[in-house]
Amino acid sequence: xxxxxxxxxxxxxxxxxxxxxxxxxxxxxxxxxxxxxxxxxxxxxxxxxxxxxxxxxxxxxxxxxxxxxxxxxxxxxxxxxxxxxxxxxxxxxxxxxxxxxxxxxxxxxxxxxxxxxxxxxxxxxxxxxxxxxxxxxxxxxxxxxxxxxxxxxxxxxxxxxxxxxxxxxxxxxxxxxxxxxxxxxxxxxxxxxxxxxxxxxxxxxxxxxxxxxxxxxxxxxxxxxxxxxxxxxxxxxxxxxx
Amino acid sequence: xxxxxxxxxxxxxxxxxxxxxxxxxxxxxxxxxxxxxxxxxxxxxxxxxxxxxxxxxxxxxxxxxxxxxxxxxxxxxxxxxxxxxxxxxxxxxxxxxxxxxxxxxxxxxxxxxxxxxxxxxxxxxxxxxxxxxxxxxxxxxxxxxxxxxxxxxxxxxxxxxxxxxxxxxxxxxxxxxxxxxxxxxxxxxxxxxxxxxxxxxxxxxxxxxxxxxxxxxxxxxxxxxxxxxxxxxxxxxxxxxx
Numbered sequence: 225x226x227x228x229x230x231x232x233x234x235x236x237x238x239x240x241x242x243x244x245x246x247x248x249x250x251x252x253x254x255x256x257x258x259x260x261x262x263x264x265x266x267x268x269x270x271x272x273x274x275x276x277x278x279x280x281x282x283x284x285x286x287x288x289x290x291x292x293x294x295x296x297x298x299x300x301x302x303x304x305x306x307x308x309x310x311x312x313x314x315x316x317x318x319x320x321x322x323x324x325x326x327x328x329x330x331x332x333x334x335x336x337x338x339x340x341x342x343x344x345x346x347x348x349x350x351x352x353x354x355x356x357x358x359x360x361x362x363x364x365x366x367x368x369x370x371x372x373x374x375x376x377x378x379x380x381x382x383x384x385x386x387x388x389x390x391x392x393x394x395x396x397x398x399x400x401x402x403x404x405x406x407x408x409x410x411x412x413x414x415x416x417x418x419x420x421x422x423x424x425x426x427x428x429x430x431x432x433x434x435x436x437x438x439x440x441x442x443x444x445x446x447x448x449x450x451x452x453x454x455x456x457x458x459x460x461x462x463x464x465x466x
Numbered sequence: 467x468x469x470x471x472x473x474x475x476x477x478x479x480x481x482x483x484x485x486x487x488x489x490x491x492x493x494x495x496x497x498x499x500x501x502x503x504x505x506x507x508x509x510x511x512x513x514x515x516x517x518x519x520x521x522x523x524x525x526x527x528x529x530x531x532x533x534x535x536x537x538x539x540x541x542x543x544x545x546x547x548x549x550x551x552x553x554x555x556x557x558x559x560x561x562x563x564x565x566x567x568x569x570x571x572x573x574x575x576x577x578x579x580x581x582x583x584x585x586x587x588x589x590x591x592x593x594x595x596x597x598x599x600x601x602x603x604x605x606x607x608x609x610x611x612x613x614x615x616x617x618x619x620x621x622x623x624x625x626x627x628x629x630x631x632x633x634x635x636x637x638x639x640x641x642x643x644x645x646x647x648x649x650x651x652x653x654x655x656x657x658x659x660x661x662x663x664x665x666x667x668x669x670x671x672x673x674x675x676x677x678x679x680x681x682x683x684x685x686x687x688x689x690x691x692x693x694x695x696x697x698x699x700x701x702x703x704x705x706x707x708x
Contacts, residue, residue, distance in 0.1 A: 371613055371634060374698075377625050383633055384619060391623070391631040392613060393697040396680040416699070417659060421676045431673045434663045438638040455635040456616075457658070 225320050226342050227411040230276075230298030238406035248279040253450060254366060254437040254459055258337070261433050261463045263362050265289045268332035271356070273321055273365075274339025278305030281314050284335070293331075295319050321349060326356035333357075336365040338459070341373065341412045346420060350427040357466040363429065364464075369436060369457040373401055373414050380452070390456035417460070429464035436460055467562050468584050469653040472518075472540030480648035490521040495692060496608060496679040496701055500579070503675050503705045505604050507531045510574040513598070515563055515607075516581025520547030523556050526577070535573075537561050563591060568598035575599075578607040580701070583615065583654045588662060592669040599708040605671065606706075611678060611699040615643050615656050622694070632698035659702070671706035678702055 229235045243251035266288035272281045275294030284292050294316045296302050302316045321343050334353045343349055353363050372378060374395045383389040398419065402409045424431060436457035439450040471477045485493035508530035514523045517536030526534050536558045538544050544558045563585050576595045585591055595605050614620060616637045625631040640661060644651045666673060678699035681692040 371637075375625065375631065376627065376629060381623075381633070383617065383635060387618060387635055389617065389633040389635045391625055392634055393625060393629055393631045395613075395698045396678075396696040416678050416680075418675075418677045418702075421663075421673070425673060425675065431663070431667060433660075433667065435660045436638075436658050438658075454638040456637045 226297055226322050226344070228297050229405075229407055229410055230296075231300050232407050235406040235410075236298075236300050244279075245277060248277075249283060252337075253439055253443050253447070253453075254461065256440070257435055257437055257461055258364065258366060261364050261435070261461060262335075263333060263364075265333070269330060270333045270335060271295065271326060271331045273334060273336035274342075275305060275316065276301045276337075278308055278314070278316065280335060280337060281305070281316075282309055282311070285311055285314055289313075289333075291315075293317065295321070295324065297321070324349075325352060328355050329358050331356050331358065332361050334361070334363040334365075336363075338366050338368065340365055341367045341414075344413050346413075346415060347423040347426065350423045350429070354427040354429060354466055359466055361466045362432070362463060363424075363466075364462070366437070366459050366461045367420070368412065369460045370395070370414060370417050370420070371456060372458045373403075373412055378403065388452055388455050420460075420462070424462070424464045429466060431462070431464050433463040434460070435462075468539055468564050468586070470539050471647075471649055471652055472538075473542050474649050477648040477652075478540075478542050486521075487519060490519075491525060494579075495681050495685050495689070495695075496703065498682070499677060499679055499703055500606065500608060503606050503677070503703060504577075505575060505606075507575070511572060512575045512577060513537065513568060513573045515566075515576060515578035516584075517547060517558065518543045518579075520550055520556070520558065522577060522579060523547070523558075524551055524553070527553055527556055531555075531575075533557075535559065537563070537566065539563070566591075567594060570597050571600050573598050573600065574603050576603070576605040576607075578605075580608050580610065582607055583609045583656075586655050588655075588657060589665040589668065592665045592671070596669040596671060596708055601708055603708045604674070604705060605666075605708075606704070608679070608701050608703045609662070610654065611702045612637070612656060612659050612662070613698060614700045615645075615654055620645065630694055630697050662702075662704070666704070666706045671708060673704070673706050675705040676702070677704075 249255045268289045270289045270292045272294045281292045281294040291313045375391045375393050401412045401414045437459040444450045491497045510531045512531045512534045514536045517538050523534045523536040533555045617633045617635050643654045643656045679701040686692045
């Protein structure tokens with residue numbers, strides 16, 4: 225079973241105050257890039273994996289998705305998501321993506337934001353998603369970028385010119401990474417870029433777009449702290465099609 | 467026109483002594499990984515882009531390729547390559563990949579080793595290669611990994627535990643990178659992983675395999691200095707199909 229930090233009270237208290245949880249999609253600077261990668265949602269059956277508070281699930285319904293199934297491991301998250309909607313076509317469910325089996329040939333889109341790096345067996349998940357999508361269906365997801373999470377001590381340093389610099393080591397040593405984020409020892413799984421992309425290709429997907437989140441000029445002007453995000457990739461955004 | 471360091475006498479003298487130039491393919495630790503990505507070569511028409519001394523061009527003929535066209539910007543390299551073969555089905559040619567136009571629907575395989583990171587306009591090259599391949603034809607290439615070449619000062623440092631660590635900065639500032647390698651100011655072009663992969667997808671290619679070169683246990687046992695290559699990706703290997 226995937227680690228469930230989201231039901232740890234200390235974690236949840238801090239996490240709930242993140243701009244993206246308080247403000248929803250406008251609080252996530254990568255959202256415009258994700259949105260540009262999504263297919264037209266009108267009439268589509270969507271599954272939102274690691275749906276959290278359901279910001280995207282609700283947005284997709286507002287865009288015309290016919291039904292959205294939001295899945296999360298956390299009781300806290302699902303309870304909050306359920307409290308935020310009256311829509312009978314949004315159904316939330318507590319489940320573990322490590323073992324989840326979705327019904328076959330059912331969904332037009334599988335979406336996931338910043339969740340799959342918590343999953344130990346991504347190849348299994350990719351194969352399951354392939355089966356769960358209808359032909360030509362899409363999977364669109366974001367993960368922490370492998371470069372962001374590879375190192376033993378993933379935090380800013382400086383180069384000899386005083387420029388911020390991100391350390392990379394242990395890149396080819398895949399597997400568990402532990403970091404402190406509101407609580408100690410948050411468990412993530414590092415995979416190389418090749419491993420992630422080849423798992424999708426191996427499952428039968430055609431890769432449609434691979435993007436590494438970079439803030440726009442306008443975003444940096446509005447939030448100067450995003451300047452650092454030009455130095456190293458923090459997130460990888462992937463679109464693939466069955 | 468791409469920078470031609472290979473015809474600089476100082477560069478050529480040093481470069482010619484690299485294990486991979488002296489010993490050919492056995493001197494390149496990534497070769498087994500590349501070889502595993504190549505399609506069957508029997509009867510295939512191949513273009514070898516940045517062929518250098520022609521080690522791979524000759525190997526492909528030995529594997530049954532019907533004809534190989536080796537292309538390089540460097541007179542020195544092509545002269546040496548020509549001196550090393552009598553095979554009339556291997557034709558070498560001096561040309562600049564920035565402007566090269568190959569005949570349409572001609573090649574079964576376009577191969578390139580550690581050359582495309584010298585090319586400014588990769589999207590143009592990808593579109594040209596797509597046209598030059600026959601349907602179902604492959605492009606297989608290696609480049610310096612963007613993580614390896616992004617930083618202003620791309621060289622080993624240490625983390626707080628004394629572990630080797632590779633610096634990343636300027637990742638999203640694409641374009642020229644200058645490094646000293648036998649000569650000063652060798653010019654390379656940094657692109658994000660997304661930019662490279664999306665250029666291929668945009669040209670019409672289906673990505674078949676993306677690998678980041680990692681030495682095997684056996685290679686590390688034979689050459690302990692390769693241990694460092696576990697820390698950060700130095701090369702990216704890509705296979706795509708028309």
